[in-house]
Amino acid sequence: xxxxxxxxxxxxxxxxxxxxxxxxxxxxxxxxxxxxxxxxxxxxxxxxxxxxxxxxxxxxxxxxxxxxxxxxxxxxxxxxxxxxxxxxxxxxxxxxxxxxxxxxxxxxxxxxxxxxxxxxxxxxxxxxxxxxxxxxxxxxxxxxxxxxxxxxxxxxxxxxxxxxxxxxxxxxxxxxxxxxxxxxxxxxxxxxxxxxxxxxxxxxxxxxxxxxxxxxxxxxxxxxxxxxxxxxxxxxxxxxxxxxxxxxxxxxxxxxxxxxxxxxxxxxxxxxx
Amino acid sequence: xxxxxxxxxxxxxxxxxxxxxxxxxxxxxxxxxxxxxxxxxxxxxxxxxxxxxxxxxxxxxxxxxxxxxxxxxxxxxxxxxxxxxxxxxxxxxxxxxxxxxxxxxxxxxxxxxxxxxxxxxxxxxxxxxxxxxxxxxxxxxxxxxxxxxxxxxxxxxxxxxxxxxxxxxxxxxxxxxxxxxxxxxxxxxxxxxxxxxxxxxxxxxxxxxxxxxxxxxxxxxxxxxxxxxxxxxxxxxxxxxxxxxxxxxxxxxxxxxxxxxxxxxxxxxxxxx
Numbered sequence: 001x002x003x004x005x006x007x008x009x010x011x012x013x014x015x016x017x018x019x020x021x022x023x024x025x026x027x028x029x030x031x032x033x034x035x036x037x038x039x040x041x042x043x044x045x046x047x048x049x050x051x052x053x054x055x056x057x058x059x060x061x062x063x064x065x066x067x068x069x070x071x072x073x074x075x076x077x078x079x080x081x082x083x084x085x086x087x088x089x090x091x092x093x094x095x096x097x098x099x100x101x102x103x104x105x106x107x108x109x110x111x112x113x114x115x116x117x118x119x120x121x122x123x124x125x126x127x128x129x130x131x132x133x134x135x136x137x138x139x140x141x142x143x144x145x146x147x148x149x150x151x152x153x154x155x156x157x158x159x160x161x162x163x164x165x166x167x168x169x170x171x172x173x174x175x176x177x178x179x180x181x182x183x184x185x186x187x188x189x190x191x192x193x194x195x196x197x198x199x200x201x202x203x204x205x206x207x208x209x210x211x212x213x214x215x216x217x218x219x220x221x222x223x224x225x226x227x228x229x230x231x232x233x234x235x236x237x238x239x240x241x242x243x244x245x246x247x248x249x250x251x252x253x254x255x256x257x258x259x260x261x262x263x264x265x266x267x268x269x270x271x272x273x
Numbered sequence: 274x275x276x277x278x279x280x281x282x283x284x285x286x287x288x289x290x291x292x293x294x295x296x297x298x299x300x301x302x303x304x305x306x307x308x309x310x311x312x313x314x315x316x317x318x319x320x321x322x323x324x325x326x327x328x329x330x331x332x333x334x335x336x337x338x339x340x341x342x343x344x345x346x347x348x349x350x351x352x353x354x355x356x357x358x359x360x361x362x363x364x365x366x367x368x369x370x371x372x373x374x375x376x377x378x379x380x381x382x383x384x385x386x387x388x389x390x391x392x393x394x395x396x397x398x399x400x401x402x403x404x405x406x407x408x409x410x411x412x413x414x415x416x417x418x419x420x421x422x423x424x425x426x427x428x429x430x431x432x433x434x435x436x437x438x439x440x441x442x443x444x445x446x447x448x449x450x451x452x453x454x455x456x457x458x459x460x461x462x463x464x465x466x467x468x469x470x471x472x473x474x475x476x477x478x479x480x481x482x483x484x485x486x487x488x489x490x491x492x493x494x495x496x497x498x499x500x501x502x503x504x505x506x507x508x509x510x511x512x513x514x515x516x517x518x519x520x521x522x523x524x525x526x527x528x529x530x531x532x533x534x535x536x537x538x539x540x541x542x543x544x545x546x
Binding site: 076094111145 | 380387
């Protein structure tokens with residue numbers, strides 16, 4: 001855990017005026033693994049920047065991630081009562097407050113970047129990427145495909161995951177590149193896509209393994225009939241797919257226009273989680 | 274109706290990839306009075322700018338307005354089945370799609386400004402103001418107060434309305450000022466606040482008058498026990514309050530740092546609606 005960044009998050013959230021939505025924002029922002037911000041920081045450091053310079057970008061992305069979980073958990077969406085080991089937002093605060101808390105986090109994430117004090121040129125590029133890959137060319141589009149699709153083939157799954165999960169990972173890779181004042185969109189979008197697929201496949205696998213361990217409780221997405229990698233592969237096959245994807249990612253990083261040592265360290269952690 | 278601006282809206286929305294959320298975005302963006310964008314255009318013209326330069330700002334604001342109505346109409350919020358004379362978004366498309374459509378419009382509104390081609394300095398300022406007054410210092414905060422408060426005194430009502438309705442009106446006044454490269458925040462925030470209060474008082478009054486006309490159907494917010502200006506004033510009193518507020522606004526506009534003729538014309542329309 002990065003205590004400096006956690007302190008930064010807590011300080012920024014404390015500035016909102018006291019109200020139930022603020023309480024819910026703090027409640028929901030607590031306990032995340034901060035994996036996406038850590039990608040931002042690893043790439044920023046690979047460009048020779050100080051991690052702290054990227055804190056506003058990390059916070060903004062974590063707020064978007066948090067809003068998406070709150071809205072996904074709503075009864076009309078995935079109807080999940082628990083999140084990160086505690087009652088989900090609408091269970092703890094009511095459905096109306098959960099909707100508003102998601103809206104607040106999404107809106108304020110753009111404010112965090114707009115008021116970051118970064119150069120306007122960099123602000124405009126970061127907000128363009130954030131809104132692009134969190135919206136209709138990214139996460140919201142993927143989420144819509146996900147609520148509608150119950151089955152399909154590999155290419156359907158890849159389209160859903162490339163938008164739904166991949167959206168925020170593309171942002172994680174693009175923002176530090178803009179922060180370093182570079183313009184190598186293609187490389188960093190592909191990097192985000194690759195990390196996103198690995199992350200999602202792992203999550204699907206862990207979800208199933210956990211539910212198997214848990215005295216046979218059938219609570220995994222795969223067993224609930226949700227369309228995941230395990231609708232297409234068995235556990236051993238998915239493990240092999242993951243090994244291949246990690247190997248391909250290592251190859252891809254050899255062409256990276258930044259010092260990849262920090263990112264490789266983070267990815268090793270991902271591999272061993 | 275401003276056909277050029279309607280065409281601009283239709284063209285921009287047509288660019289999203291075809292899907293049910295796109296259909297819902299178009300459905301919900303249709304039929305608005307565009308009053309907030311028209312304030313933007315009137316002030317922009319008062320600064321000597323061409324109306325078209327402000328189209329991205331007008332579209333972004335209309336998208337935010339539209340998202341807020343979609344989420345407000347949800348069963349967990351105001352539970353409204355109709356909006357602008359047709360089924361509300363969740364009635365027409367389902368609750369999950371309505372939540373996602375609101376999220377998409379909010380996210381994409383920032384994209385419209387970020388990708389507007391305006392100067393980055395102006396983009397950063399517009400997005401700062403938009404996220405500020407649509408979020409926890411504006412509309413979302415006001416909406417939270419509104420779902421929680423069922424009664425109160427005049428100062429409670431003014432705080433709710435200044436945030437909930439006033440938020441987007443402050444944005445309407447600030448954005449064209451930034452577009453003209455001015456920095457007179459205080460004047461334009463107060464202008465938005467004044468127009469917002471008038472607009473909201475009128476809406477509360479029309480809401481009650483309409484429901485009275487309608488063969489005694491008790492469907493107004495005031496009669497449903499919602500906290501509006503009519504919880505504090507009777508109809509005649511509110512009419513007088515409105516006259517006073519219009520007179521004060523006219524005085525305030527005499528100190529305006531732009532040619533107010535276009536805005537006065539629009540406000541006359543508001544007065545006579």
